[in-house]
Amino acid sequence: MKSKYQKIKGTFDILPPETEVWQHIESTVHSVCQQFSFQEIRTPAMESVDLFKRNIGDETDVSKEMFVWEDQSGKEISLKPEMTAPVVRAYIESGFFRKYPLCKLYYIDSFFRREKPQKGRQRQFNQFGVEAFGTKNSEQDAEIILIAKQILKKLDINNTNLMINNIGDSNTRSKYESKLKTYFNDHKNSLSELSKIRLEKNPMRILDSKEKEDQTIIENAPLIRDLLSKEEKEHFNAVLKHLKGLGIDYNENPHLVRGLDYYNGTTFEITTQSEGSQNALCGGGRYDSLVQKMGGPETPAVGFAAGIERIILEAKQELGENHIDIYISCNDEKYISKGFNIIYDLIENGYKIFFDTNKKNIKNQIKDAVKSNAKFMIAINETITVKNLLSKKEKNVSEGEILAFLKNQ
Numbered sequence: 001m002k003s004k005y006q007k008i009k010g011t012f013d014i015l016p017p018e019t020e021v022w023q024h025i026e027s028t029v030h031s032v033c034q035q036f037s038f039q040e041i042r043t044p045a046m047e048s049v050d051l052f053k054r055n056i057g058d059e060t061d062v063s064k065e066m067f068v069w070e071d072q073s074g075k076e077i078s079l080k081p082e083m084t085a086p087v088v089r090a091y092i093e094s095g096f097f098r099k100y101p102l103c104k105l106y107y108i109d110s111f112f113r114r115e116k117p118q119k120g121r122q123r124q125f126n127q128f129g130v131e132a133f134g135t136k137n138s139e140q141d142a143e144i145i146l147i148a149k150q151i152l153k154k155l156d157i158n159n160t161n162l163m164i165n166n167i168g169d170s171n172t173r174s175k176y177e178s179k180l181k182t183y184f185n186d187h188k189n190s191l192s193e194l195s196k197i198r199l200e201k202n203p204m205r206i207l208d209s210k211e212k213e214d215q216t217i218i219e220n221a222p223l224i225r226d227l228l229s230k231e232e233k234e235h236f237n238a239v240l241k242h243l244k245g246l247g248i249d250y251n252e253n254p255h256l257v258r259g260l261d262y263y264n265g266t267t268f269e270i271t272t273q274s275e276g277s278q279n280a281l282c283g284g285g286r287y288d289s290l291v292q293k294m295g296g297p298e299t300p301a302v303g304f305a306a307g308i309e310r311i312i313l314e315a316k317q318e319l320g321e322n323h324i325d326i327y328i329s330c331n332d333e334k335y336i337s338k339g340f341n342i343i344y345d346l347i348e349n350g351y352k353i354f355f356d357t358n359k360k361n362i363k364n365q366i367k368d369a370v371k372s373n374a375k376f377m378i379a380i381n382e383t384i385t386v387k388n389l390l391s392k393k394e395k396n397v398s399e400g401e402i403l404a405f406l407k408n409q
């Protein structure tokens with residue numbers, strides 16, 4: 001039967017049993033982040049449009065793809081397309097910068113971008129990520145990368161490539177941008193249409209291009225590395241040294257720039273080595289001026305965001321069987337309060353139960369209990385019958401004997 005309503009384009013239901021995979025990923029993120037004493041933050045699904053337009057840049061793909069509307073009072077609101085700006089807003093608004101001079105936060109959340117839906121690209125998607133505020137030191141960059149790698153390792157995703165670069169501060173970037181502009185202008189006629197447009201607005205984004213005709217031009221483009229200050233170079237080398245010490249492999253990618261305006265210094269991306277264009281699992285870097293730009297005190301920061309849907313495409317986790325310990329039948333109104341007491345005792349003692357509230361006839365319930373792979377069935381009436389669904393043995397027991405009987409099976 002065709003459903004009367006369909007989900008909105010680019011959005012997906014996450015249905016059982018796949019929800020088990022999500023629970024596994026989420027619990028891995030919680031446990032690894034908490035091992036590093038990062039604390040969880042949750043922010044609203046909507047924010048004022050300005051928060052994103054002003055801070056991630058209104059010429060970036062992300063801000064152009066926002067879901068935006070005017071509410072009844074005329075205020076422009078957006079569903080959040082990313083988490084760094086909301087986390088920074090909350091960090092400043094809550095006064096956390098005073099409370100936690102070194103503030104380490106993580107999140108798991110849904111984000112919304114009105115992109116053209118395709119494999120690995122949705123309009124509502126999920127990310128987890130971490131943000132650390134309060135230090136410029138290279139150890140913090142390395143710890144962030146270690147967390148990303150550790151989460152992927154715990155999810156058995158080992159076939160990844162860590163690419164890393166340093167894009168300098170805004171001075172270095174503007175020098176680089178004008179150098180790039182001149183270079184790409186000299187090769188304008190050979191550039192793809194998309195890159196020609198980017199040349200006017202954001203020449204650094206051309207370095208991200210996947211178009212074939214751009215590749216040789218990009219390969220020979222000037223490198224930001226050659227414009228970095230002594231301090232920036234030292235910082236970058238220190239991060240690389242920490243990674244080496246940790247045994248984390250990386251590839252320096254002098255063309256790796258991030259799509260959003262607020263990044264500076266270290267930038268990195270973790271990609272999978274499997275085929276396909278959407279192979280970026282995780283992207284991150286420093287954003288040392290964003291807190292101040294958003295009205296907070298001068299506070300360096302570094303973080304990453306990882307796409308859960310893309311990680312799921314990589315994580316080959318077997319779905320566990322849905323074990324039910326005890327299938328419960330209680331079909332007679334007269335005994336329902338006895339039934340609920342028994343159910344309560346069972347769950348308090350750690351059993352997983354399935355209560356067949358359908359009140360079908362008992363023969364069909366037994367068939368369903370066997371199909372469900374439950375180990376036991378308890379039929380509650382005037383009498384209480386416990387049936388071992390494997391050995392087929394059954395016994396009438398009193399309410400007080402149930403737990404002891406189950407233990408002895």
Ligand code: AMP
Nearest residue numbers: 120121122125280281282283305307310
């Ligand atoms: P970004 O916030 O653009 O740096 O993206 C961080 C990660 O989120 C990417 O590496 C992807 O894994 C994931 N991601 C970004 N946009 C989407 C999308 N539209 N659909 C699914 N995953 C996405």
